[in-house]
Amino acid sequence: MGKPIVQLQGVTKRIGSRTIIDNLTLDVPSGEVFGFLGPNGAGKTTTIRMMVGLMSITSGDILIDGHSISKQFEKSIRHVGAIVENPEMYKYMSGYQNLIHFARMIPGITSHRVKEVVALVGLESRIHDKVKTYSLGMRQRLGVAQAILHKPKLLILDEPTNGLDPAGIRELRDYLRNMARQEGVAVFVSSHLLSEMELMCDRVAIIQNGKLIDVRSIQGSDNSAKSLRILFEVEWPESALEVLAASGLTGISEGAGVIAIEGDKELAAQVNESFVRSGIKVYGIRADIKSLEEQFLEMTGGEGIG
Amino acid sequence: MVDFLNLIRNENMKMFRAPRLFVMLGIVLALVIAISSVWFTVDKGQTAMWEVIITETMFLYWIVTIFAVIVASGTVAEEFSTGTIKLLLIRPWNRSKILLSKYISSLLFALFFAIVFLASLLLVNWIFFDLLGNGESVERLSQFTSMSNSEYMFKYYGLLFLNTVMTVTISFMLSTVFRSSVLAIAMALFIEIVVNNLMQLLAFVKYKWIDYVLFVHLDLTKFVGGNVASDGKTLGFSLSVLGVYYVIFIALTWIIFNKRDVAS
Ligand SMILES: Nc1ncnc2c1ncn2[C@@H]1O[C@H](COP(=O)(O)OP(=O)(O)OP(=O)(O)O)[C@@H](O)[C@H]1O
C-alpha cells in the first residue's frame, strides 16, 4: 500500500443545529479499495459531497494528494473522479457527447482515450444514442466512464452497483480491483450492499449517525490463526460437555445437539478426537464466522434510519 | 485561455441544442414573414421598407429577449434540477469560472438571436417592400436628427440590446439564486411587458428616489434621437444607474453560487 491519497482530518458537517458528520478521520492509501458502509442516512453521501467540494466543511479538512479540497480546489479535484449519488447525465445529448463535454474540461484527454474508456465500460454499441434512451445500468456505466476519463488517483463512487446486473457488478468489481492493483488508484466506494463490499474491498469503514464506529480489514478466508467460535454437532451434548470439562474446557450448549467452544483450528481437531475417543458421535464441525453483514447489523443495532 | 474557451464551447453545445433552437428560430422567422406578408397584401407594398422594419422591431423584439432569458435562466437552473451540476462542479475549474462560462454563453445566445432577428427583418422586408413593393424609399425615420435610416435603426437596435443584456443578467441572477427558471422568466416578462411600456410614467412622479429605481432606466430607446430624452434624463445618468445595479447583480450571483452547498 502506498502513501495516503485522501485524508479526512476531523471532518465535521453541521447544517443548522444538526451535526450530520461528526469528527471523521480516516486515510485511504493508493492501491486500496476502501468501502464506506452505513445504513440509510448515516452520512455517506454527505461525506462524499465534502470530499469533492460540493459541500463546505464545517470544521476539519480533507486533503487529496496533499492538497486541501477547500483551499486548493482546482489542484486537488484534478486527481479525483467521482459519481455522487445517481449518475445524472445530459439526457438530450448522446453518451459520447456527454463524455466529450467532460473530456474538454480537463486538458490532455484525447479522443483515443474517450474511445478506450467507452470500450472499457462496454458501451460501444449504444454510445451514440441519446442518454434519455439508456437504462439505469447503462447510465451507471456512463457514470463510471466519465469518472475514469482522466485517470484519477482517487476514484469515488457512491453506490456504484445500484442498477447494475450481476454481470455488470462483477465487471465493475474486477475493474475496480484492477485499477487499484495495477494503476495504484485509491478507490472509495460507498454502499449498503455489505456482501458486495466483502468481495470488493481491502478495508471497510462503518459509519452510523455521522460517526465512524469501526474500520477493519477484510482478510479473505484466512482464519487459521484466529480464535473462533467453533460449533460441534454431536450425538449426546451432555456427555460432550462433561468430556470438555474433564480437559479443562468450557463448552456452551446451543441446543439441538450443538455445543460451542472458543479456540483455533488446532483446538477443534483435538476436541474432535477426544469426543470420538469417548464414543460420542460427531455429526459436524463448523466455524461460526459472522459475516460482515451480521457484524454490521450487530454494530449498528440493525435499527432503522437515524 | 484555450481551456476556458472549451468551457464556453460546452455551454454553447448545451444551449444551442437541436429541437429547442429550431423551434425558437422558426417562431421568430414565421412571425416576421407572416406580419410582413399581411402588411404587404393590405397596403400593396406602399409603405417604406424602414418604416416596416422599425415597427416590427417595436412589436416583436421582446420575443428575442424572452428567448434569451429562457435559455439563460435554464443554464444554471436545469443543471440543478437534473443533478448534472454535481458532475460539472467536480472538474478542475472553480465555480466562478464555470458560472462565467455560462454567463458569457447566455450573452452570446442573446446576441445570436438579436442578429438573426435583425437579419430576417432586413431580408424579408427588403424583399417585400423594396424588391417587390413600390414604397417611397427615402422617407426619414427620425424627424429631429440628421441620422440616416440605417443609422437610426442600428442605434435603436443597440439600445434595445442593452435592455436585453440587463434583463438576461437579472434572470441569470434569479435562476442562480432560486435554482429555478420560473421566477426568472416571470420577471423578464414583467420587464418586457410592464416596465418597458409603462414604467416611464413613474419618471413623472416627483420624488427624488424615483430617479434611482432600476425599472425607470431599463428602457433606453427614448435616447435614440439624442443623449437627452424628452423627460430631461440623460443617457449618461441612466447608464450609470444601470451600471451600479449591474455590478450589484453580478456580485450577488457569483457570491451566492460560490457559497452554496450542492445537495440536490
Ligand atoms: N441538505 C441537507 N440539509 C439537512 N440535512 C441533510 C441534508 N442533506 C442530508 N441531510 C441529512 O444528513 C444525513 C445523512 O444523509 P446522507 O445522504 O449523507 O446519507 P447516506 O448515508 O448517503 O444515506 P443513503 O444510504 O440513504 O444514501 C441524513 O440524516 C439526512 O437527512
Ligand SMILES: [Mg+2]
Ligand atoms: Mg447516499
